[in-house]
Amino acid sequence: MAKNVYTCVVCPVSCTIEVIPNADGGFTTEGNQCKRGEKYAISEHTDPVRMVTTTVKIRNAILPRLPVISEGEVPKGKLKECLNDLYQISVEAPVRCGDIIVKNICGTGVNILAARTMKEKN
Numbered sequence: 290m291a292k293n294v295y296t297c298v299v300c301p302v303s304c305t306i307e308v309i310p311n312a313d314g315g316f317t318t319e320g321n322q323c324k325r326g327e328k329y330a331i332s333e334h335t336d337p338v339r340m341v342t343t344t345v346k347i348r349n350a351i352l353p354r355l356p357v358i359s360e361g362e363v364p365k366g367k368l369k370e371c372l373n374d375l376y377q378i379s380v381e382a383p384v385r386c387g388d389i390i391v392k393n394i395c396g397t398g399v400n401i402l403a404a405r406t407m408k409e410k411n
């Protein structure tokens with residue numbers, strides 16, 4: 290797929306969208322069936338972002354790993370660094386769903402939250 294062609298992931302229709310530069314420095318799109326696709330494709334072309342979802346080690350808990358999710362999107366270019374940082378950390382049970390696990394991950398301004406409650410091991 291060419292660098293300026295994207296598959297929209299906003300809904301299951303999965304439109305193929307081409308982003309075309311304008312003379313004024315902006316962009317137009319072709320192939321999207323709605324405005325949400327235009328917004329998605331231009332964002333993906335100019336400033337791609339991703340949610341962070343993974344698991345981290347947790348001590349003294351009923352399971353060995355805690356699912357976590359970012360409070361918002363991080364720049365796509367920072368995703369690997371965020372995942373590497375999360376791979377290094379270990380938290381202590383108990384944890385409640387929504388607790389902040391890492392503040393401002395990799396300087397992105399985005400917090401990482403617990404995606405579920407995890408009780409202590411008995």
Ligand code: SF4
Binds near residue numbers: 302
């Ligand atoms: S452009 Fe609109 S209709 Fe097409 S996949 Fe994206 S959200 Fe769905």
